[in-house]
Amino acid sequence: MKVCESLHIAAVYERAARFDVISNQFDFLPLTYSRLVATPVVTTVHGFSSERIVRVYRAYDDVAHYVSISDSDRHPDLTYAATIHHGLDLGQFTPGAGDGGYLLFLGRIHPDKGTHLAVEVARRTGLPLVIAGVVHDEGYFRALVEPHVDGSRVRFVGSVGPTERDRLLGGAVALLHLIDFDEPFGLSVVEALAAGTPVVATPRGSMPELLRDGVTGFLVRDADEAVAAVGRLSAIDRRDCRRDAESRFSAARMVDAYEELFERIVAGRS
Amino acid sequence: MKVCESLHIAAVYERAARFDVISNQFDFLPLTYSRLVATPVVTTVHGFSSERIVRVYRAYDDVAHYVSISDSDRHPDLTYAATIHHGLDLGQFTPGAGDGGYLLFLGRIHPDKGTHLAVEVARRTGLPLVIAGVVHDEGYFRALVEPHVDGSRVRFVGSVGPTERDRLLGGAVALLHLIDFDEPFGLSVVEALAAGTPVVATPRGSMPELLRDGVTGFLVRDADEAVAAVGRLSAIDRRDCRRDAESRFSAARMVDAYEELFERIVAGRS
Numbered sequence: 001m002k003v004c005e006s007l008h009i010a011a012v013y014e015r016a017a018r019f020d021v022i023s024n025q026f027d028f029l030p031l032t033y034s035r036l037v038a039t040p041v042v043t044t045v046h047g048f049s050s051e052r053i054v055r056v057y058r059a060y061d062d063v064a065h066y067v068s069i070s071d072s073d074r075h076p077d078l079t080y081a082a083t084i085h086h087g088l089d090l091g092q093f094t095p096g097a098g099d100g101g102y103l104l105f106l107g108r109i110h111p112d113k114g115t116h117l118a119v120e121v122a123r124r125t126g127l128p129l130v131i132a133g134v135v136h137d138e139g140y141f142r143a144l145v146e147p148h149v150d151g152s153r154v155r156f157v158g159s160v161g162p163t164e165r166d167r168l169l170g171g172a173v174a175l176l177h178l179i180d181f182d183e184p185f186g187l188s189v190v191e192a193l194a195a196g197t198p199v200v201a202t203p204r205g206s207m208p209e210l211l212r213d214g215v216t217g218f219l220v221r222d223a224d225e226a227v228a229a230v231g232r233l234s235a236i237d238r239r240d241c242r243r244d245a246e247s248r249f250s251a252a253r254m255v256d257a258y259e260e261l262f263e264r265i266v267a268g269r270s
Numbered sequence: 271m272k273v274c275e276s277l278h279i280a281a282v283y284e285r286a287a288r289f290d291v292i293s294n295q296f297d298f299l300p301l302t303y304s305r306l307v308a309t310p311v312v313t314t315v316h317g318f319s320s321e322r323i324v325r326v327y328r329a330y331d332d333v334a335h336y337v338s339i340s341d342s343d344r345h346p347d348l349t350y351a352a353t354i355h356h357g358l359d360l361g362q363f364t365p366g367a368g369d370g371g372y373l374l375f376l377g378r379i380h381p382d383k384g385t386h387l388a389v390e391v392a393r394r395t396g397l398p399l400v401i402a403g404v405v406h407d408e409g410y411f412r413a414l415v416e417p418h419v420d421g422s423r424v425r426f427v428g429s430v431g432p433t434e435r436d437r438l439l440g441g442a443v444a445l446l447h448l449i450d451f452d453e454p455f456g457l458s459v460v461e462a463l464a465a466g467t468p469v470v471a472t473p474r475g476s477m478p479e480l481l482r483d484g485v486t487g488f489l490v491r492d493a494d495e496a497v498a499a500v501g502r503l504s505a506i507d508r509r510d511c512r513r514d515a516e517s518r519f520s521a522a523r524m525v526d527a528y529e530e531l532f533e534r535i536v537a538g539r540s
Binding site for chain 1: 272273276277279280283284298299302303305306307322323325326329
């Protein structure tokens with residue numbers, strides 16, 4: 001049941017007059033209170049758990065100020081006030097030299113994420129692969145990933161904390177992000193950039209927004225192109241990756257973008 | 271998900287200024303919108319699906335106008351504006367002569383409802399029993415009820431519609447309602463009264479409120495007392511049962527009670 005959730009939402013709205021703006025990061029339910037207060041509500045759409053939920057977003061489109069987390073994630077039926085990409089605490093990421101000599105897969109082990117393609121690309125390039133992440137599809141892992149894990153050419157290290165993640169990213173020659181779905185945002189992609197590590201990714205979902213093709217990585221359509229891209233990694237200056245993370249994916253930049261939006265909305269109402 | 275439910279609730283609150291009072295028969299979620307509008311909200315508590323939900327009712331106790339469906343169903347932590355018993359459309363119930371010569375069980379087949387006790391009491395009184403209702407506990411039905419069903423001394427007729435229910439009630443010498451839980455309200459009990467049929471019931475939950483012991487039925491503590499009560503049914507005037515239903519459990523009486531409450535609340539605020 002939604003006991004705690006609804007009490008939490010109500011507590012904010014009952015104090016609405018104290019706030020210039022209410023920032024909703026809490027899905028659709030807060031929208032249904034939003035016409036009952038004068039305070040503007042900014043709703044960041046973190047994804048639609050089902051098509052049924054879009055109905056609520058549509059019903060409040062005229063009063064809502066929607067924020068998309070990437071341009072690619074915008075729903076055609078909704079009006080958006082801004083796209084604001086996620087920002088990282090860059091202090092958690094150290095620019096690395098990529099001197100571990102391995103390719104890295106970082107994320108959930110699931111067909112959507114293309115773990116098996118990373119294995120294939122690593123094998124064909126002759127580079128070792130490190131796989132880090134939680135197994136999200138056990139059958140997929142057993143059938144298409146685990147048989148290749150040998151502890152040297154392909155290593156599986158499971159879930160990693162921030163320190164180990166930073167070390168793994170910094171040592172990787174590239175992150176392989178060969179997704180097979182329209183990912184709304186790729187946190188591991190911008191984390192790699194923050195560590196100075198280029199990314200080889202499929203141009204689906206938010207990837208063309210997050211990566212500068214040929215500058216911070218390569219957008220590739222299949223395993224053949226991914227293999228070729230790994231061969232051209234020396235063309236990427238790792239400092240450009242880190243610089244791009246600093247200018248486009250820092251927490252400070254995200255906060256500035258939200259503040260600008262809030263100010264614009266408040267000014268528009270006065 | 272609560273997509274339709276929350277849109278429905280919001281639609282009422284967004285039009286709150288058009289109403290003198292909002293009557294909420296829709297559980298806890300509407301409470302969480304109630305401080306955001308000036309219109310008073312009257313909430314009928316039809317039961318607490320879990321103790322966690324009481325937390326929401328408690329949080330709105332100061333502004334809510336709670337209606338209990340019986341005095342017995344009041345929660346000690348809450349403040350109530352009124353108890354309003356359910357009302358029946360009495361046109362659906364014909365005063366019957368009880369000339370079928372059988373006892374009746376009407377309700378869910380479940381240990382809480384004492385179906386097995388009705389079987390025992392019927393057997394000991396030598397009267398046939400008709401069991402009508404949906405099987406809610408299959409194991410219980412198979413073990414303790416079905417073995418006694420023989421099509422003559424004990425008949426099981428399953429779920430019945432309004433016409434068949436009226437006929438069954440009117441022909442019964444009594445309804446056996448030997449419950450083993452604190453039932454907040456017993457619809458089948460007042461339906462029996464509407465058909466002129468006395469009720470033999472355990473004095474739990476709302477039963478002492480719904481029945482006038484010795485006038486419209488008997489309150490009994492166990493099977494022995496139930497058997498004795500069946501022996502005294504000739505002391506009950508079936509017209510008293512119908513009259514009690516007419517004066518205390520009609521839809522018109524329920525509507526009057528709600529109107530009085532609404533008027534009292536509106537007057538109290540002006």
